[in-house]
Amino acid sequence: MNILQPIGRTALVVCALAGRLANFAASALINTVQPPFYWRAVLQQLLRMGYYSLPVVGLTALFTGGVLALQIYIGSSRFNAENFVANIVALGITRELGPVLAGLMVAGRVSASIAAEIGTMRVTEQIDALTTLSTNPVKYLIVPRVVAAIICLPLLVAVADIIGILGGFLVATQSLDFNPSVYIRSTIDFIEVGDVTSGLIKAAVFGFIIALMGCFNGYYSEGGAQGVGRATTNAVVSASIFILASNYFMTTIFFSE
Amino acid sequence: MNDYKIELSGVSKSFGDKHVLQGLTLNIPTGSSVVVIGGSGTGKSVMLKSILGIVKPDAGSIRIDRQDVTKLSGKDRSKVLSKIGMLFQGAALFDSLPVWQNVSFGLIQGQGVKRKEAREVAIEMLAKVGLGKDVASLSPAELSGGMQKRVGLARAIATHPEIIFFDEPTTGLDPIMADVINDLIVERVQELGATTLSITHDMASARKIADYIAMIYHGKIVWAGAASDIDNSGNEVVDQFIHGRADGPIEIDIKR
Numbered sequence: 001m002n003i004l005q006p007i008g009r010t011a012l013v014v015c016a017l018a019g020r021l022a023n024f025a026a027s028a029l030i031n032t033v034q035p036p037f038y039w040r041a042v043l044q045q046l047l048r049m050g051y052y053s054l055p056v057v058g059l060t061a062l063f064t065g066g067v068l069a070l071q072i073y074i075g076s077s078r079f080n081a082e083n084f085v086a087n088i089v090a091l092g093i094t095r096e097l098g099p100v101l102a103g104l105m106v107a108g109r110v111s112a113s114i115a116a117e118i119g120t121m122r123v124t125e126q127i128d129a130l131t132t133l134s135t136n137p138v139k140y141l142i143v144p145r146v147v148a149a150i151i152c153l154p155l156l157v158a159v160a161d162i163i164g165i166l167g168g169f170l171v172a173t174q175s176l177d178f179n180p181s182v183y184i185r186s187t188i189d190f191i192e193v194g195d196v197t198s199g200l201i202k203a204a205v206f207g208f209i210i211a212l213m214g215c216f217n218g219y220y221s222e223g224g225a226q227g228v229g230r231a232t233t234n235a236v237v238s239a240s241i242f243i244l245a246s247n248y249f250m251t252t253i254f255f256s257e
Numbered sequence: 258m259n260d261y262k263i264e265l266s267g268v269s270k271s272f273g274d275k276h277v278l279q280g281l282t283l284n285i286p287t288g289s290s291v292v293v294i295g296g297s298g299t300g301k302s303v304m305l306k307s308i309l310g311i312v313k314p315d316a317g318s319i320r321i322d323r324q325d326v327t328k329l330s331g332k333d334r335s336k337v338l339s340k341i342g343m344l345f346q347g348a349a350l351f352d353s354l355p356v357w358q359n360v361s362f363g364l365i366q367g368q369g370v371k372r373k374e375a376r377e378v379a380i381e382m383l384a385k386v387g388l389g390k391d392v393a394s395l396s397p398a399e400l401s402g403g404m405q406k407r408v409g410l411a412r413a414i415a416t417h418p419e420i421i422f423f424d425e426p427t428t429g430l431d432p433i434m435a436d437v438i439n440d441l442i443v444e445r446v447q448e449l450g451a452t453t454l455s456i457t458h459d460m461a462s463a464r465k466i467a468d469y470i471a472m473i474y475h476g477k478i479v480w481a482g483a484a485s486d487i488d489n490s491g492n493e494v495v496d497q498f499i500h501g502r503a504d505g506p507i508e509i510d511i512k513r
């Protein structure tokens with residue numbers, strides 16, 4: 001009997017949490033399509049999330065593209081398939097590594113800062129103050145962040161795709177002696193629209209996850225500075241896990257002919 | 258006469274096994290200033306938050322203008338809230354916004370006032386709480402605790418609400434500034450006809466602003482009456498509190 005007790009208790013806690021998260025996500029989405037809208041807040045968030053994430057995302061993509069080219073070259077030269085380096089780099093970046101790595105990097109940056117900001121507002125009663133000033137905190141705080149993240153992430157991933165492929169190109173042409181025009185030609189000939197769009201759709205979903213986990217953990221944080229710290233950690237960890245898991249499922253849906 | 262703006266009856270609230278409010282009953286006459294006094298941690302702030310709907314009471318009813326507000330949500334709730342201004346104990350200023358936008362937040366977001374006009378109103382309100390124009394564009398983090406409190410006060414009154422709650426309006430202020438704030442509260446009630454509910458430990462302030470005083474103890478109102486009767490309450494708990502004596506019926510757990 002005593003073994004079942006903790007299992008049952010944990011199950012209840014997990015179910016309650018899942019329910020609360022689903023509720024929160026639903027109310028965020030419903031409020032997105034109901035006025036009033038806070039455009040100023042959306043623009044501010046776009047700048048903070050999108051523009052200031054560019055360096056991080058760009059560097060990640062550059063080095064990932066480079067290392068990908070290097071490894072594929074080493075691997076494929078074992079059976080004289082070096083010609084495929086350009087194709088596989090393009091495919092790997094646009095379909096998987098661009099969206100996933102950009103998503104994870106932005107999760108670290110943005111989820112954490114959202115959770116810290118909203119969590120601090122919660123524990124200092126600023127969220128309560130919003131309600132007393134007839135402002136719905138979900139509309140004023142959550143919706144702008146969710147909307148901004150859903151817009152930002154695809155744009156960031158588009159940039160990551162280009163820079164990632166550029167990284168592969170630089171390594172291939174500078175240290176592996178590929179012919180630049182042949183490399184570009186085989187990238188362009190091989191890549192399909194679906195490869196890019198599937199990555200961008202994934203990115204939009206990751207954007208939603210990033211903002212949602214940041215907001216959710218911040219919104220329900222309690223217990224002062226320590227609680228905010230816990231919310232921040234939980235936001236990053238849960239956003240990362242949801243990104244990786246949802247990526248797997250989206251890949252199976254998109255590429256399962 | 259039965260003209261009450263706010264009626265709390267049998268309000269109870271527990272956090273885990275900590276029973277904070279235990280059947281609290283309090284009626285606040287329209288256009289009067291009621292002050293609630295009571296020891297630290299006795300649930301005064303929780304009482305205010307229950308009226309605002311920030312805390313959901315476990316039992317009891319709370320009525321504002323004869324409308325039960327404990328079960329409201331969405332539009333109905335924000336309609337009721339738009340009648341109320343609140344000064345939080347910790348000021349609760351929005352630290353992402355400059356001072357003037359904090360003060361005029363309710364005007365800009367709630368009433369759709371233009372920003373330029375709202376700024377002017379904000380500066381006017383800041384002047385009422387003894388803060389100059391130069392403070393308007395600072396961020397809340399750049400202010401002292403007492404200044405933050407006064408900005409919170411300016412924010413609470415900026416929309417000219419019918420009901421205003423002040424959670425410890427004078428703590429953290431020097432005696433002179435405290436008296437300026439007391440006058441401001443009295444003015445709200447006498448000139449603008451607002452109904453106010455204040456919480457304080459400062460008996461000088463309570464005597465000055467209150468029409469009625471209520472004492473909260475063990476989650477209930479143990480005494481309520483006209484402010485002038487506070488010295489002849491005949492209640493030991495009240496006597497001990499207003500004279501600040503360490504011994505009496507109120508027990509304070511201190512290990513000696």
Ligand SMILES: Nc1ncnc2c1ncn2[C@@H]1O[C@H](COP(=O)(O)OP(=O)(O)OP(=O)(O)O)[C@@H](O)[C@H]1O
Pocket residue numbers: 272275277296297298299300301302303304346
């Ligand atoms: N959100 C909460 N969760 C758990 N306990 C709480 C919560 N809010 C208040 N309490 C508890 O309720 C009790 C009353 O708190 P409250 O803030 O109302 O005190 P107070 O009378 O305003 O005291 P003070 O004069 O020091 O401000 C305290 O013991 C506090 O620990």
Ligand SMILES: [Mg+2]
Pocket residue numbers: 301302303346424
């Ligand atoms: Mg309090």
